[in-house]
Amino acid sequence: MTFSTEQLLDIARQYWPSDLESYLGPAQGPEDKRRVARWKQEFERMEHWRAFIRALREELPGFTLGNATCPFDACFRCSAYSEIDASPQLDWAVIGCVSILAPVYTVYGVRYELKGKQRLSSEVFLDSLPDEMKEPSEVIARKIEETFGASAFPREWNRIPAPLFVDPQQPPNTTLFHALFTGQPDSVP
């Protein structure tokens, strides 16, 4: 990791509002405008991201791969849903994220309790992944490093507070993870 947490926070501050008035105000502030402009540039790399997902599909048999990128976040995301363990009551996926703000990535897990097609509850695994998620997460991590040259965001940095409004996260709950990747890790298409 070539960046310190302070450097990453300085970067994140440029892209997310730090005051409540800007967060609540109907008009976008300078940080929002910077983020939107950044995404406009990054959309040109979407085909590259899709090619990455296609390549990943070959390496993860037994998983349904999808492009889970949401421009409300600050990262490209891919989802790998397990086909083998899927049941009417339970579903889980491993999510790979490459930040658009800094050359860092992370892989996390999410498990859903289902009723029919509806998600009743979700559990996000940021720090330590359950056994069944470890192998696919390692495959995704290796492939991201090979393809994008990004560095793994240290898991021990996941809970570092960021005094920023990353909808729906607000200080003191917002973390560096939210700012660099997603404020809603459990919201996956």
Next chain:
Amino acid sequence: MSVLGRFLARVSLAVTVSVLSGCIGAQLRFRTVVAKTESGADGWQETCLEANVQNMTTGDTYLCAVNIGMPIENQQNGYIAPWYAAEIAEDCVNEAAERAIRPAPPSTPSALACTNFKETLDKLLRMKVQGSRANLRCNPGVPVTRVNF
């Protein structure tokens, strides 16, 4: 108390709000932001709702701008055409207004009514379409629908 809570507590001293519930028909228009080109989950579409939350006592108004985003395809629903996205979002907007705006007591600060509405809308959207979102403040170029609450 959260930062938001402290801010609203401050605001509520000066503002009392009674909110008027609005109901939107088939008005929302989704615009493709990320085209869907792959099989499986892919793509992103957005629309913007600007809800004018009015204090019926003082006439004070607050513009509640909510950016609604939905995948174009997800695991649960398959392909979500823009007209279908609009239909789902309209149902959720009306339901969220019913739950978060209508029962709000007159003392509810309009900013709190707005964030409550946004959070309720986000939950309702996600129940119907996995991966959808509702965020404060709209992105430029997204079709805007204005309503009064």
